[in-house]
Amino acid sequence: xxxxxxxLSIIILSCNEKEQPLKSVVELNSxxxxxxLQIDSLSNALKxxxxxxxxxxxxxxxxxxxAYKAVEKKFNHFIQVxxxxxxxxxxxxxxxxxGNITEIYVKEGQRxxxxxxxxxxxxxxxxxxxxELQTQLDLAKTTFERQERLWGQNIGSELQFLQAKAxxxxxxxxxxxxxxxxxxxxxIAPFSGTVDEIFIKTGGLATPQMPALxxxxxxxxxxxxxxxxTYLKSIKQGTEVAVYFSSIDKNFTSKISQVGNFIxxxxxxxKVRIDLDNLSSELKANMLADVKINDFSANGVVIPTTLIQxxxxxxxxxxxxxxxxxxxxxxxxxxxxxxTYNNLTYISEGLMPNSLLVDKGARLVKANEKVIVSx
Numbered sequence: 602x603x604x605x606x607x608x609l610s611i612i613i614l615s616c617n618e619k620e621q622p623l624k625s626v627v628e629l630n631s632x633x634x635x636x637x638l639q640i641d642s643l644s645n646a647l648k649x650x651x652x653x654x655x656x657x658x659x660x661x662x663x664x665x666x667x668a669y670k671a672v673e674k675k676f677n678h679f680i681q682v683x684x685x686x687x688x689x690x691x692x693x694x695x696x697x698x699x700g701n702i703t704e705i706y707v708k709e710g711q712r713x714x715x716x717x718x719x720x721x722x723x724x725x726x727x728x729x730x731x732x733e734l735q736t737q738l739d740l741a742k743t744t745f746e747r748q749e750r751l752w753g754q755n756i757g758s759e760l761q762f763l764q765a766k767a768x769x770x771x772x773x774x775x776x777x778x779x780x781x782x783x784x785x786x787x788x789i790a791p792f793s794g795t796v797d798e799i800f801i802k803t804g805g806l807a808t809p810q811m812p813a814l815x816x817x818x819x820x821x822x823x824x825x826x827x828x829x830x831t832y833l834k835s836i837k838q839g840t841e842v843a844v845y846f847s848s849i850d851k852n853f854t855s856k857i858s859q860v861g862n863f864i865x866x867x868x869x870x871x872k873v874r875i876d877l878d879n880l881s882s883e884l885k886a887n888m889l890a891d892v893k894i895n896d897f898s899a900n901g902v903v904i905p906t907t908l909i910q911x912x913x914x915x916x917x918x919x920x921x922x923x924x925x926x927x928x929x930x931x932x933x934x935x936x937x938x939x940x941t942y943n944n945l946t947y948i949s950e951g952l953m954p955n956s957l958l959v960d961k962g963a964r965l966v967k968a969n970e971k972v973i974v975s976x
Contacts (some may be wrong), residue, residue, distance in 0.1 A: 641939055664972045666962030668922055668929075671902050673954035676947040678940045679843070684826035684875070686888040690753030690792050692820035696722060696807040697785040707814075713790045718812055722786040722807050727968035731776060731783065738772040745769040817886065822879045823858070824890050827870040835896040836860060842875055843893040849883055857894070897940050902948045906941055908958055917951070920959040920966055922974065931959065933968040 677737040700722035707719050748765040801807055824844065828836060838860055844853040861872030875892065877884065915937050917936050922929040936951030959966060966972055 630762065646872050662968065663928060664966055665975045666922075666966060668974045669905065669908065669960040670954050671904050671948075671954060671956040673901060674903055675900050676903050676940065676942075676945065677895055678830055678942040679810060679948075680828070680895040682826045682828055682873075682892050682894065682897050684844070684873075684890040684892045686884055686886055686890060687823055687825055688819055688886045688908055689812040689821040689823060690794060690816075691797075691886055692791065692793075692816055693812035694719070694788050694814045694816060695809055695811070696788055696813050697809060698722060698782075699806070699808050700724075700786060701732060702801050702803050702805050702807050705799065705801065707796050707799075709796055709799055711796050713794065713796060713816070715793045717790045718787050719790055719796070719816075720788040720801060720807075722788075724783050724786045727783045727786070731780065734772060734776045737891060738769070738776055741765070741769040741772050767933055777899040784972045785851045788813050790816060792816070792818055796944060818904065819879050819882050819884065819886070822877050822884055822886070824877065824892065826873045826875070826892050826894075827865070827875050828894070830864050830869050830871060832894075832896055833871065836873065836894060841895045843895075844875065845893075847891065847893045848888060851883065855876060896915065899939070901939075902952045902954055902956075903945050904948060904952070904958065905960075906944050906946045908960065908963060909936065909938065909946060910963070920963050920968075921952075922957040922959060922972070925971070927973075928970070928971045929957075929967055929974055931966050931970045931972055 641774060686904065702720060703723045704721040705719070706717075706721070707713055713719065745765040745768070748762045752762040794816045795818070797817045799814050800811065801813045807813060836857065837855055840857045842855055842857060845851070846853075855875050855877055857873055858876040859872075859874040861874075864871050873894070904919070909917050910919070911917055917938055919934050919936055921932045921934045923932055924930075934951055934956075937949045939947045939949035941947070958970075962972070
């Protein structure tokens with residue numbers, strides 16, 4: 602070291618000395634050769650100093666990085682689509698006959714039972730006709746019963762007995778027909794549910810072309826989604842889904858209950874149905890839902906996507922670490938990415954569980970470089 606310093610001093614002093622200007626080419630070439638030798642000597646001396654510094658302090662000049670341990674766990678990939686809530690039982694009830702509304706027996710929001718009468722159209726004319734037929738039927742029954750007793754005693758003719766029987770049965774059929782018509786003047790609940798909206802008013806005109814009430818049962822609902830045909834192979838009946846309703850800030854988990862068999866030619870998508878229980882009636886018909894469908898799931902090595910880099914050929918790689926003494930050596934490891942979701946990547950090939958990878962500083966190092974790992 603002392604020799605190197607002395608050599609440097611001599612060269613510096615010689616450079617500072619004032620020399621007489623050289624005039625001949627021979628002298629200039631000779632000086633040039635001496636300067637080149639001096640430069641080479643300085644370069645060699647500097648390399649020796651740097652080498653000795655490296656030997657004495659092995660960590661001072663090394664790049665500091667942080668490490669990430671690759672873990673083996675379950676990886677899930679989801680596709681996100683939007684769905685709409687549909688009630689399994691939601692109908693608008695129409696009257697079957699024209700007429701004036703005489704009675705509305707329910708109110709909006711009221712819970713009703715299957716078979717309950719909700720509203721009624723004026724049936725006064727039918728009631729009158731039914732009362733008249735009932736009177737005739739009562740007489741016909743009495744006449745028939747008497748003819749039947751007489752015929753049983755072999756009194757009277759068979760024709761009289763048959764005429765009395767035919768008249769009674771004819772009146773019974775006519776009365777039943779009127780009762781059936783009267784029933785059509787009532788609006789009856791086809792299932793148990795809640796009266797969502799009433800479109801008619803007492804005294805107003807009801808027609809089969811206009812709805813009278815809307816009846817909804819929200820105990821059982823389903824969500825319909827349109828999914829692009831690209832995912833047709835990975836989405837099947839029973840595939841797990843996560844549903845979020847932003848309007849009420851609620852999350853639900855369920856499974857796909859039905860996958861459509863028709864591809865819509867307009868948007869190249871197919872229908873997916875998801876059944877949900879709604880006993881608390883929190884979910885309403887036509888609500889929007891954010892649906893995440895689990896189209897890929899596997900156990901394996903999962904790492905942050907930010908650790909993966911690409912070389913000029915487009916191949917994916919990560920920098921892994923191998924401990925050598927007090928330092929670590931950087932190794933370039935090529936990997937195969939199977940799927941990426943939510944800033945995490947599932948590695949199918951190239952990494953073993955618990956592999957130590959370069960995290961912070963990964964863009965500053967290169968293969969075979971020695972580094973130190975900071976906490």
